[in-house]
Amino acid sequence: MNLLRFGHDTYGNRIIDGASWDLLPVAFWAGIAVIVVHLVVRAMKRGKGGG
């Protein structure tokens, strides 16, 4: 997985073009992961009667 997109300038030097779109599913699944963790913690707290 790449973190950055690269291109080349007129002299052939490698330059950053932007963020790699490989990170798009990472951003999505990171959000889903936080939600799942929160749901689990919430369920555990409720199981213990913590509201």
Place this chain on the structure above:
Amino acid sequence: MASDNQKITRHAGIDRAFHWIMAATVLLLMITSLLPVLGIRFAWYGVHWVSGLLLTAIIAGHILRALFVQKPRVIMIAGADFKPRGAGKYTLPQKLMHLAWAVVVLVAIVTGLLLLRKAGVSFLERDPYVRTLAAWGIITLLHDLAALLSVFLVLLHVYFAILPEKRAYLRSMLKGSISRAELGQEHDLSKVDRGD
């Protein structure tokens, strides 16, 4: 003494309009930027820059209203936010969400406005030579990171908005008001009454 069922105005109409127009423009910006990345091709650029300028305008209005009409300190993180029922108008998670959106949206706006010069729009002639390719790359990188973080934040924001125990906040963003009983679960009502 005020009854638990008494409604408190939480968001004025103009603030609710700001919130939902911002939501619509951010979603349009994400759709027009990220669907082409996923291989869905369409003429995205016109809708993207118009939505971006609309977002810029309403954010500018929001900042001016927050600074000169509202109390900016109500959204600042304070020590009392860490105590049970110590929050004023906004809880710590709400302040953190606002801070995250503020950073992401401001980065997207500043870099987006700079990129208008590179891509060109109807009122601004395209001139990619005002900056080096390396500089455009860094600006694009920051714009891309703002888009990626928006995906993460939209998921969390919608999730927390629809949780049953948080739904009173969503209702207040639709109708404007919330009951003292609902607010009293996580907020210090004396601070809320003072407008803090």
